[in-house]
Amino acid sequence: MILNSCSMSPQPLSPHNFRDLFDSVEAFLFDCDGVIWKGDELIDGVPQTLDMLRAKGKKLVFVTNNSWKSRSQYADKFRSLGISVSQDEIFSSSFAAAMYLKVNNFPSQNKVYVIGGEGILEELQLAGITAFGGPDDANKTIDLKQNCFVEHDKSVGAVVVGIDPNINYYKLQYGTLCIRENPGCLFIATNRDAVGHMTALQEWPGAGCMVAAICGSTQKEPVVVGKPSTFMMEFLLKKFNVSCSKMCMVGDRLDTDILFGQNAGCKTLLVLSGCTTQSALQDPSNNIQPDYYTSKISDMLDLSGA
Amino acid sequence: MILNSCSMSPQPLSPHNFRDLFDSVEAFLFDCDGVIWKGDELIDGVPQTLDMLRAKGKKLVFVTNNSWKSRSQYADKFRSLGISVSQDEIFSSSFAAAMYLKVNNFPSQNKVYVIGGEGILEELQLAGITAFGGPDDANKTIDLKQNCFVEHDKSVGAVVVGIDPNINYYKLQYGTLCIRENPGCLFIATNRDAVGHMTALQEWPGAGCMVAAICGSTQKEPVVVGKPSTFMMEFLLKKFNVSCSKMCMVGDRLDTDILFGQNAGCKTLLVLSGCTTQSALQDPSNNIQPDYYTSKISDMLDLSGA
Incomplete structure (x- = not known):
């Protein structure tokens, strides 16, 4: 019993266990918000840590649940923060939503209604799927007069919902009508994060709110394509020739990042630079235990002796 | 087995069973939307039916989950439709929210943040409770720049959420901050109706969407004060000296009206003039069975022979 319980407890990253982890891992999968940056501010020591990992031959992948941006917009964000990352190393939930429709042979005559950001529309377009909504509906208002009626497109075959700071009643009605009234219409959530560091100063309602x-x-439940769903993993595995057991998922959230890593059979490292505190990790009510935890990813730089 | 199943099945209102129901009931509790009106349009035969019931000495109570209006605003709406109803006969979920705080001794130095309509603010004010938000925050916008920060009032001790066609990200953030960061802050839902006939032409997302x-x-669950919660029943019982078994709840929704009536020990009559179809009622997946059902309340007029 005692042994069991010990082996379940997350270990703080230390000079002793770091080498085992580092040597056994070929690819590090990083969450972005709370790991690489907070809002538009880089977390301390990130560029040097990523440089060290690349220099040691590790593959890097960035897996973000934030669907506001497309992969190319994320590559721009990395660049603007002084980090060089290729679009192929980025897996966003906006991309995952497009890929979900693609692999499920979404009919070409059908359209997608988007509650969310430009990034979802861009990824859908890249996948050859006709989509509308999103930012274009940001300023639509509803005045509930008696003749008020929202006409919806009967060819909408999927509603994709992600983080949307421009959420409004028009969008809620439009998405609801499509899902309730269009036979077989899919309801896809990019992710269900409750809150996120949309700005550096505080947390804000995440896609979990709009979903x-x-x-x-x-009164329907969505298909979730972002973390902790492992839907993105099959794309990761196709692109990077690495088995899951040689991957380490690094994230700041237990219920998305760490669960995603565990669901996929990866090693897991929780960083305390985002939304999870050490006391939340060690709270008896928490039942998601990473393999390791540390304060921030640059601890790996110190431990590597680089 | 067969007998059991027969006794569970709802009976269509008929000349045979109507007299039993009518004679055993002293008070009829009516839902409004889908029963009395659809949007701002009166349902056929309603005034005559209510007149007949009053003439026969029945007490009438109107129990609405729609929190957009206060009781006095509902009385105005009845008047504008040519029906005379006193404010004391109306129980709205906006009133229930105020009463919930009142009976739970909400501290007078605390405030309430409202996501919802003017009706909630008005009922809270009548109960002597300081409230803000609602329509005043309808036009607040959020631009997620790095310095963007919503400062919230630490004295907010409850967030009341109802139907809000002016829902926006500012309100979602404000309510979320209060519930997550103010110790002991209550989260009160006026109701959780998925959709409702906000206009005569179509259904729209209801309070269940904002809640x-x-x-x-x-990641918290609210206290629900509207139907099917029986919280309002203790006020009804105080005001009208009638036992629950001599009340009949008349509504168009299985999961709010009929369940509310059953939870309270009332007789129940489903009308098909609102959101429930006969096939939905008889669908094997439906497990909420009213005692009786009929197409609209004016069927009672015909059956009474008045």
């Missing part, structure tokens, strides 16, 4: 709103009005 | 959004961002 729940549509669950509330449709 | 779910806040559940999604806070």
Whole structure:
């Protein structure tokens, strides 16, 4: 019993266990928000850590649940923060939503209605899928007069919902009508994060808020394509010739990042630079235990002796 | 087995069973939307039916989950439709929210943040509770720049969420901050209706949509004061000296009206003039069975022979 319980407890990253982890891992999968940056501010020591990992031959992958941007927009964000990352190393939930429709042979005559950001529309377009909504519906208002009626497109075959700071009643009604009234219409959530560091100064409602709103009005549950769903993993595995056991998922969230890593059979490292505190990790109510935890990814730089 | 199943099945209202129901009931509790009106349009035969019931000495109570209006605003709406109803006969979920705080001794130095309509603010004010938000925050916008920060009032001790066609990211953030960061802050839902006939022409997302959004961002569940919660029943019982078994709840929704009536020990009558179809009622997946069902409340007029 005692042995069991010890082996389940997450270990703080230390000079002793770091070498084992480092040597056994060929690819590090990083969450972005709370790991690489907070809002638009880089977390201390990140560029040097990524440089060290590349220099040691490790593959790097960035797996973000934030669907606001497309992969190319994320590559731009990395560049603007002084980090060189190729679009192929980025897996965003906006991309995952497009890939989900693609692998499920979404009919070419059908359209997608988007509650979320430009990034989703861009990834859908790249996948050859017709989509509308998103930022274009940001300023639509509803005045509930008696003749008020929202006409919806009967060819919408999927509603994709992600983080949307421009959420409004028009979008909620449009998405609800499509899901309730168009036969077979899919309801896809990029992710269900409750909150996120949309700005450096505080946390804000995440996609989990908008997704729940549509669950509330449709009484349906979505297909989730972002973490902790392992849907993105099959793309990762195709692109990088590495087995899951030689991957380490590094993230700041237990219920998305660490669960995603565990669901996929990866090693897992929790960093405390984002939304999870050490006391939340060690709280008896928490039942998601990473293999390792540390304060921030640059601890790996110190431990590597580089 | 067969007998059991027969006794569970809802009976269509008929000349045979109507007299039993009518004679045993002293008070009829009516839902409004889908029963009395659809949007701002009266359903056929309603005024005559209510007149007949009053003439026969029945007490009438109107129990609405729609929190957009206060009781006095509902009385105005009845008047504008040519029906005379006193404010004391109306129980709205906006009133229930105020009463919930009142009976739970909400501290007078605390405030309430409202995601919802003017009706909630008005009922809270009548109960002597300081409230803000609602329509005043309808036009607040959020631009997620790095210095963007919503400062929230630490004295907010409850967030009340109802139907809000002016829902926006500012309100979602404000309510989320209060619930997550103010110790002991209550999360109160006026109701969780998925959709409702906000206009005569179509259904629209109901309070269940906004409530779910806040559940999604806070990962907390609300206290629900509207139907099917029987919280309002203790006020009804105080005001009308009638036992529950001599009440009949008349509504168009299985999961709010009929369940509310059953939870309270009332007789129940489903009308098909609102959001429930006969096939939905008889679908094997439906496990909420009213005692009786009929197409609209004016069927009672015909059956009474008045």
